Amino acid sequence: MARAPFAATAVSLPMGSQEVIQTAWNTKTRALPLAASAGALYAGRGFALATQAANIADAKLYVLSAGLGLVDINRQVPLYGLTVSGGHAESVAARVTDEFDAGAWFASLMSGAYSDQWGDAFGQGSGRVLIALTRPYAEMVGKSLNELGPQALARLRIFGASLASALPVTLAQSVAPYDDRLDAILPGTRADFSQRAMLHFVRLVATKRDAYDRDADYAAVEAAIGGVAAPDRPRRPRRNDAEIVQLILARLQTQSGIARILRALRDEEGVACEQSRFSRLYRVAVEQREVA
Structure with a gap:
């Protein structure tokens, strides 16, 4: 939204x-x-x-x-x-x-x-x-x-x-x-x-x-x-908000786009983060980057 x-x-x-x-x-x-x-x-x-x-x-x-x-x-x-x-x-x-x-x-x-x-x-x-x-x-x-x-x-x-x-x-x-x-x-x-x-x-x-x-x-x-087996789900580490903001800030140095960075953190860093939470933290990271 x-x-x-x-x-x-x-x-x-x-x-x-x-x-x-x-x-x-x-x-x-x-x-x-x-x-x-x-x-x-x-x-x-x-x-x-x-x-x-x-x-x-x-x-x-x-x-x-x-x-x-x-x-x-x-x-x-x-x-x-x-x-x-x-x-x-x-x-x-x-x-x-x-x-x-x-x-x-x-x-x-x-x-x-x-x-x-x-x-x-x-x-x-x-x-x-x-x-x-x-x-x-x-x-x-x-x-x-x-x-x-x-x-x-x-x-x-x-x-x-x-x-x-x-x-x-x-x-x-x-x-x-x-x-x-x-x-x-x-x-x-x-x-x-x-x-x-x-x-x-x-x-x-x-x-x-x-x-x-x-x-x-x-x-x-x-x-x-009924005849389908549930796929194995990767166990992703739970990170706190501050840790995820730092990961986003690191990605923003070379990448852009909220969807691309979320996918990268999930696939490459193995980070568990629900989409609405990530959207909020992405905004925090962008604001911190603009102030820095």
Whole structure:
């Protein structure tokens, strides 16, 4: 996503209770200037895979936004910098002085200026509703999804790794049965696992079946990956932020381009670093280099 001005970031928020922070953020986003359509602000392989899946299925595409809610990619929105994931400067949880409730945060966003409602996605005439989630986002949207009626939930398919403990128990049956065997069929990174699984599902099932039988859908998935062995994953050393910034600075002496340097650190240095974290550290390294 394009870089947001300071006034549109979590860091610009005051410290306070979650209710205070929610009100402050919704007030702030309403006052921000519109920048572009939501779809134009997002980049990266995961978003590209989700877009590809939507195009194949001829389906409407939404972004699950930690700053704006459930956003139609064609909606005009402001730039912002906020996440619900921990360990980031942009994490809204760091501004909340009591215990952060990701589900309540998302409910607040859905009453904001830019969010659609689940009823819009599950509306009349829609078929299966496919949602690609990481654990932090599963914690954010699980409660509101769980409040949908049984007819809507029967059409819900969720894609992601290790989501069981992050979602309400009643949503476990909605999680498609993908695991590391997917890497042998549609390779990628842990960061884009959920989008890869969703794309595989669309190619395999969603365009070939008119009925929305969950058991039949999942049986087709199991048949596709059942005879496949998961590839061995290289064990990469975990580096702290300062170490990764130094590695990026060294690379910037002879290389340019965030994607190229990330790939080099993964393949040549064996560094484990999730893409959004690397993007943040890359910006830090570039700023340090400009000051030096």
